[in-house]
Amino acid sequence: MAQATRTIPLSRPYLDEREAREVLDVLRSRHLSLGPIVPRFEGMVAEWVGVPYAAAVSSGTTGLHLACRIAGIGPGDEVITSPYSFVASANCFIYEGADPVFADIDPQTFNLDPAAVEAAITEKTRAIVGVDIFGYPCELDELLAISERHGLAFIQDSAEALGAEYKGKRVGSHGHMAIFAFYPNKQMTTAEGGIVTTGSAEQLELLVSLRNQGRADTDGWLDHSRFGFNYRLSDVHAAIGVAQVEKLDELLAHRAAAADRYAKLLDGVDGVSTLLADDEDHKRSWFVYVVKLASGIDRDRVIRVLEDQGIQSRPYLPCIHLQQYMRERYGFKEWMLPVAEETSRKTLALPFYSAIDPEDQERVVDALRNAIA
Numbered sequence: 280m281a282q283a284t285r286t287i288p289l290s291r292p293y294l295d296e297r298e299a300r301e302v303l304d305v306l307r308s309r310h311l312s313l314g315p316i317v318p319r320f321e322g323m324v325a326e327w328v329g330v331p332y333a334a335a336v337s338s339g340t341t342g343l344h345l346a347c348r349i350a351g352i353g354p355g356d357e358v359i360t361s362p363y364s365f366v367a368s369a370n371c372f373i374y375e376g377a378d379p380v381f382a383d384i385d386p387q388t389f390n391l392d393p394a395a396v397e398a399a400i401t402e403k404t405r406a407i408v409g410v411d412i413f414g415y416p417c418e419l420d421e422l423l424a425i426s427e428r429h430g431l432a433f434i435q436d437s438a439e440a441l442g443a444e445y446k447g448k449r450v451g452s453h454g455h456m457a458i459f460a461f462y463p464n465k466q467m468t469t470a471e472g473g474i475v476t477t478g479s480a481e482q483l484e485l486l487v488s489l490r491n492q493g494r495a496d497t498d499g500w501l502d503h504s505r506f507g508f509n510y511r512l513s514d515v516h517a518a519i520g521v522a523q524v525e526k527l528d529e530l531l532a533h534r535a536a537a538a539d540r541y542a543k544l545l546d547g548v549d550g551v552s553t554l555l556a557d558d559e560d561h562k563r564s565w566f567v568y569v570v571k572l573a574s575g576i577d578r579d580r581v582i583r584v585l586e587d588q589g590i591q592s593r594p595y596l597p598c599i600h601l602q603q604y605m606r607e608r609y610g611f612k613e614w615m616l617p618v619a620e621e622t623s624r625k626t627l628a629l630p631f632y633s634a635i636d637p638e639d640q641e642r643v644v645d646a647l648r649n650a651i652a
């Protein structure tokens with residue numbers, strides 16, 4: 280009985296003594312911010328991703344915002360992004376006064392459909408924010424070609440995709456700015472935090488200055504060469520990150536194995552389809568485990584039935600353009616983006632984390648099967 284009611288959370292970070300040791304070292308050093316750990320963490324991430332430069336920031340959202348600022352996005356511009364993402368994918372350029380234009384997604388990948396992106400371009404379009412939703416790399420070659428053809432900036436929101444590969448290279452290593460996020464539900468965490476990767480030394484310099492109140496590296500503490508922000512990551516947070524990068528391969532392998540187990544358990548469960556499998560060009564990094572329910576299945580009821588058995592699940596993801604503030608600001612309505620909206624009505628995130636117990640996964644799938652039946 281106790282077993283049957285034990286809660287299975289939606290997500291849980293994977294921590295051990297390493298994080299505690301690294302954090303304690305920072306605390307004992309008294310050098311809590313702007314110390315040596317952030318650059319160490321940045322170097323480790325850059326090397327792991329395979330990119331020359333990485334700038335740590337206070338969150339994925341602040342990293343995206345800095346990328347938008349560096350891309351020169353401003354008032355009156357339009358920026359195209361995916362409606363089937365987390366709000367930060369759009370908020371990042373709204374902060375700079377630009378207007379969101381949502382292009383529909385591909386029904387298989389759940390990422391931006393490049394043809395829909397191209398069709399949405401106007402003379403005001405300034406940039407594209409591509410998203411690697413659920414760790415599946417977006418159609419980089421097509422989106423970069425469109426950006427080049429129309430003279431647009433391209434920013435990659437890889438918040439959910441650390442470890443994903445596009446055409447054999449890790450996302451974040453293709454030269455343009457890409458952003459990763461480290462909230463505790465992500466593949467690896469720093470509690471709160473994020474990082475921007477880039478192949479450009481000039482962009483790195485701007486990132487480092489803008490995140491630190493616009494100080495240039497030659498400025499004194501109270502000198503500010505440009506208008507900036509406090510988007511720094513602390514050394515305490517970076518210390519967690521150091522310990523996490525050290526075991527990142529292990530974390531990703533656990534997640535891939537857990538995803539594999541779910542796929543096998545769900546095989547043959549009527550009314551449930553799983554995420555698109557990898558192909559030669561796309562390798563997913565497992566962030567969440569999302570299933571799509573067939574038409575006619577009452578998702579809210581499924582969530583309630585699972586909850587009654589101590590199993591957390593979540594409707595995932597709501598469309599950005601249908602969020603209340605988006606409807607109020609821009610007048611967005613249902614049926615504007617039929618593929619994203621249909622996907623959004625049917626997708627459900629199941630409990631998923633690096634150390635998920637295989638027996639708990641069986642419990643989740645049994646409960647899901649019964650809830651649907």
Ligand SMILES: Cc1ncc(COP(=O)(O)O)c(C=O)c1O
Nearest residue numbers: 338339340365367438460461462
């Ligand atoms: C696609 C996407 N973009 C951006 C973010 C923002 O990251 P953060 O929560 O670290 O600000 C997230 C976080 O969940 C995300 O999933």
